[in-house]
Amino acid sequence: MFARQLPGGRRYGVVAGTGRVLEALESFRFGEEELAFLHDNQIVDAPTIEFLAGYRFSGDLYGYREGECYFPGSPILTVAGTFAEAVLLETVILSILNHDCAIATAASRMVHAAGSRPLVEMGSRRTHEMAAVAAARAAYLGGFSSTSNLMAGHRYGVPTAGTAAHAFTLLHDSEKQAFQAQIDSLGTGTTLLVDTYDVAEAVRTGVELAGPDLGSVRLDSGDLAEVAHAVRGQLDSLGAEKTRILVTSDLDEYTIAALSSAPVDAYGVGTSLVTGSGVPTAALVYKLVVREDAEGVMQPVAKRSVGKPSRGGRKEAFRQLDPTGTAVAELVTVSGDRPADARPLQAELVRGGEVVGGEELEAARHRHRQAVAELPATAHQLSRGYAAIPTVFD
Amino acid sequence: MFARQLPGGRRYGVVAGTGRVLEALESFRFGEEELAFLHDNQIVDAPTIEFLAGYRFSGDLYGYREGECYFPGSPILTVAGTFAEAVLLETVILSILNHDCAIATAASRMVHAAGSRPLVEMGSRRTHEMAAVAAARAAYLGGFSSTSNLMAGHRYGVPTAGTAAHAFTLLHDSEKQAFQAQIDSLGTGTTLLVDTYDVAEAVRTGVELAGPDLGSVRLDSGDLAEVAHAVRGQLDSLGAEKTRILVTSDLDEYTIAALSSAPVDAYGVGTSLVTGSGVPTAALVYKLVVREDAEGVMQPVAKRSVGKPSRGGRKEAFRQLDPTGTAVAELVTVSGDRPADARPLQAELVRGGEVVGGEELEAARHRHRQAVAELPATAHQLSRGYAAIPTVFD
Incomplete structure (x- = not known):
């Protein structure tokens, strides 16, 4: 499995x-x-039904670990087994990785754009209900700090966070009553949503009720840079110098970068994260590259379709580093030789049908921080362009 | 729940x-x-845990039926109940409809672009594994003829279809052996994938093995219009005049429209369908618009956030038609009056927590055909633009 581009x-x-x-x-x-x-629908015949009834993948998986970076042609996952066993996994493997890689890649770009400021994933409502859980997981892997998706907290241990909704304020007779109810329930460290009616009035009310220990205020509309400056000034003048400002409202890596000089303490990102910020699917493909011939010899195979270059043979991959430890090339080889000054990128994940490469999500998140730090600076250009390092095939 | 735009x-x-x-x-x-x-994670307190343990929505849902068309401000779904009960449904309802509406809308555009030619949904591998099932359902609702997602067939009764993969050909010693194996198993009415090596040779081999009853050939690469013309000519000259041509390869509504004069019999669509063809989420929002005050009177409410216009009050919606039956406006009213020459758009879906508005997917698909036929011709412009009819609020 790899991406052509x-x-x-x-x-x-x-x-x-x-x-x-x-x-x-x-x-x-x-x-x-x-x-x-x-x-009943005569989709497959009786022998196939029998095969499926006993189906259990008994082959091997070998590939890039989660959090690793990849480039065009990187052999992210290699599946070795009988054709029948391996082809049945094609759709589920592609579905999972095409989705999760797209989200994690978008997340990683946003994390870099945000610098040291934390990002909260808040996009569940803008994607399929189960994709939302996977998206929260991928965002955390890519460097987000937390998610509003509680199932991702439950299932994957992603730290969870949340803020109040406009509906909570509208439900009460006044904004002041709403804020008081929230502070009574969650303490002064809570995050008040201050743009339901008038931002300046809401900030005044919030600090009046919570005092200078008010945790955060959230801004969800307007020109966020301008509003953040005004609110920061107001908070400081009210003595709430430690109260943080969280901004939300259709943010993506570009608007996050544009807010870098604004007095913002954290970002909440929804739609653009869960939709991959313009790239909702990673374009990964799953191709047959080696088959055993009648003599029992493994033979490389590749189709010759126009405009879709394919390379036969089982691939090994290494990241070539310069003396400073910066990545300079992705080496993809079928020779079996290990190049010098290069970090091997693949690991054993499944052996004989048994998972041997499981790990905690936290490990993958940590690996991503290291892998992205190794890339040349050009990797962080937000503009469209070429891969940060070339893929060299031998 | 509605879309601002x-x-x-x-x-x-x-x-x-x-x-x-x-x-x-x-x-x-x-x-x-x-x-x-x-x-355990102290996310909510003990009384809330108790409330959640007994949670069951006991309110009402009222809204547009599936397959209906909608416009900015259309009140697609109205949820009436206690705040606590209704707010808990916000995320799941938005997730489902934001995803499914985006896919069905893309599907509907493609169906119009394809004219009378059938469309097969083949995008499962390009989206989250469960989103794939929902996407297949939404595509069928929007007018697609079938899906390659068998779970959508199982769960929702969507007709299923499939073709062979390049890997199947590559697995064999020769393309001829692969085709023979497929024909032996599935009969001459099967669809052969003919672009693994050389298209003309594959077509010749296919007709040689299956005879003029060969069901279809699939083209998945190259300039599809040019290749389709060549293949049609070749098939006809070989006497396979009834053999159909199915084309795939990153199609969307624009490329489908561009192929309208090519000798193509059916389209298979993957990536662009499951990602909403550039619009992966429908931008639907779920807003509190009415609350009961201390005197027991229902009061409209709305936030005043900059740039996000909101209208309080419970909405009723009607589609105004001209004497020829063509839609001219979406009427959204809080007055309770029913306008003349207008079709009511909402139905009761849930009453006191019980589902009363369930229906077969086939009914929704049929409704969509009718609803889209009612729209003015401008609705079918593929270019970006304004809603086909204006929304009129009173």
């Missing part, structure tokens, strides 16, 4: 979803209901 | 996902594991 002129891709693939693999079975559907 | 300059939106909302509502409960997570 990085869609949207991305400079690098982020591997994400491998952990979910390993989870999915362990429960990838055909139940009675599914088999009955396939039988 | 139609993103991507769409001329109309398609309501999809309501059926999935009704399904989700029936199983929207908090289990022991979820409650333990919320408790």
